[in-house]
Every structure is written in C-alpha cells, then in structure tokens.
Amino acid sequence: MERARLSLTSANRINWDRFPMRLYQLGKKLFWDPANLNMERDRKDWEALPEQVREMLLQLTVLFGAGEEAVTWDLSPLLSVLTREGRLEEQMYLEQFLFEESKHTEAFTRILDFMAPGKDNGRFIDSNPSYRRIFYVELPNSMNVLLTDQTPEAQIRAATTYMMIVEGVLAETAYHGYVTTLEGMKVMPTLLEMIRNVMRDESRHIAFGTYLISRLVAEYGEPAFEAFNKRLSELAPLAMGVVEAFFKEAQGPSLVQPEEYVNYAMSQFRNRYTVIERARRMTVEQVYAMGLREMGVVTSSS
Ligand SMILES: [Fe+2]
Numbered sequence: 001m002e003r004a005r006l007s008l009t010s011a012n013r014i015n016w017d018r019f020p021m022r023l024y025q026l027g028k029k030l031f032w033d034p035a036n037l038n039m040e041r042d043r044k045d046w047e048a049l050p051e052q053v054r055e056m057l058l059q060l061t062v063l064f065g066a067g068e069e070a071v072t073w074d075l076s077p078l079l080s081v082l083t084r085e086g087r088l089e090e091q092m093y094l095e096q097f098l099f100e101e102s103k104h105t106e107a108f109t110r111i112l113d114f115m116a117p118g119k120d121n122g123r124f125i126d127s128n129p130s131y132r133r134i135f136y137v138e139l140p141n142s143m144n145v146l147l148t149d150q151t152p153e154a155q156i157r158a159a160t161t162y163m164m165i166v167e168g169v170l171a172e173t174a175y176h177g178y179v180t181t182l183e184g185m186k187v188m189p190t191l192l193e194m195i196r197n198v199m200r201d202e203s204r205h206i207a208f209g210t211y212l213i214s215r216l217v218a219e220y221g222e223p224a225f226e227a228f229n230k231r232l233s234e235l236a237p238l239a240m241g242v243v244e245a246f247f248k249e250a251q252g253p254s255l256v257q258p259e260e261y262v263n264y265a266m267s268q269f270r271n272r273y274t275v276i277e278r279a280r281r282m283t284v285e286q287v288y289a290m291g292l293r294e295m296g297v298v299t300s301s302s
C-alpha cells in the first residue's frame, strides 16, 4: 500500500478550530499522573472504615476499574476507521484518549493494590450478569467489528456503546456514588481527587463520542440517527441491570440511594441526546464548531 498524502505537506494542514483539536489541546493542559498520588491518609481512612462501607467501596472500585481496563483494551479498532478515512484531528485526539484510558487503568490498579492486596475480586462480576454482558460481550464485539465493517451504522453502534452507555451512563453513575460517599463521610481525599481527575478526562471522552455521533448524523442523516436510537434501546435495560445488581450486592450505607445515582446519570445523558438530535439539522461544519462547554466538557482543574 502506498500512502495517498500527508497533510503537513499540503495547504490543507491541521485545523486548530475543529472540536477534536480543541479537546486535544485541553487534554494536554489538564494532564495528571496517577503515580504522583499520595495515598498515605487514604490508607489509614480505609483501615478505619466500617466493613459494610469497605465492601461497597471495594465493589464500586472493582467494577469501575475493570471497566477502565475493558475500555483500554477495546478502543483501538476505532483508530483504524479514522486512519482509513484520513481524519487527522480525530486521529490525534483518539491517540490521547487511548493514553488516558491506560492512565485510568493504572490509577484503579493502584487503589486496589491497597484496598485488596493479592485478592481475587471476581465475585463482583459473577453477581452482576448485566455487567458481564456489557463489558465481556457488547463492548468488545461492537468495537472489534470496526476492523471489518466501517459503515456509519457500525461506527455509531460502537460509539453509542463505548462513549454513551459505558462512559456516559455507567461511569458517571459510579462517579456519583464515590463523590456522595467519600464527601459525605469526609474520608479518602486522594481517592476522591483521583476520581475527579478521571471524570474530568471522561468528560472529554464522552464529548468526543457525542461529537462523533453528531458528525455521522449530520453527514448521513436519518439512517444514522436511527442506528443511534436502536443501539440505545438495546443497551438501556442492561445499563439499568448493572446498577440494580450493584445495589442488591451492596446493601449500601443509607447516604447512597439508587434513584439518586440513576437520576444523575440520566440527566447528563439527556443533554447529550439533545445535542445529537439537533445534529439532524446541522452541517458537518457546524458540528466541527460546537462549543466545549455546551458539550459538557470540564475545562479547568479547579
Ligand atoms: Fe477511563
């Protein structure tokens, strides 16, 4: 195979104003390193927590952390689509996105190393069949299919699974669980800081997914929008199943209520749905110009 062109040698170089390029610049500005987290105070807090709270936090950390590992494994087939289509700004952003998922896997591994040193935590997956279905079947399948099927519909199925449901609904629900528990009990400040860093990164990942689906809807019209809705309706019951099984297992402390978790995630999700629906009446150029804040991106570290 011979390369058709390199954009740097042409007049048509990187467009700094495009949405993914703005995400890329912000990601560099908000860089953080999981290896720099000092867990000393957290370690002491953890030892002193009641058993029931420890079990709930351990379950949350195992499910969130295993989810981070799954998305670290499964993102790269989307790169092959962008490479083939020659979308340099999206390619560069996605490469940063991949690195951030590796950092998240590192961060959660570091937490589990002191929460449950040398322990197997597979029981949390075994007791959550919807989780297993999403992370062991739906996510890898919908991403890996892109290696052979790069149609707009396949791209939308992949992005809806990865960025809308896994990152958009499940990770945000878990995030809310950590914040209400750790802030409410005033414990484990470094874990809380780490979770906030992860979710700041995730706000860009989810925004990239919203942007990508919007671009495809603007380019390909109703069949693309229908593929988005169809995938959502396939996965919504599984996402609810993950949360239900979590609470069945957790018997959690009363400061965390299931409805609160789900309502939080759903309100975030509705904003994104509105953006994608609006893209049916937008041009691709208008999608490129979308604002970071209107897409829910966290733009500063404070
Ligand atoms: Fe992540």
Ligand SMILES: [Fe+2]
Pocket (backbone or CB within 6 Å): 071, 101, 167, 201, 202, 205
């Ligand atoms: Fe992510």
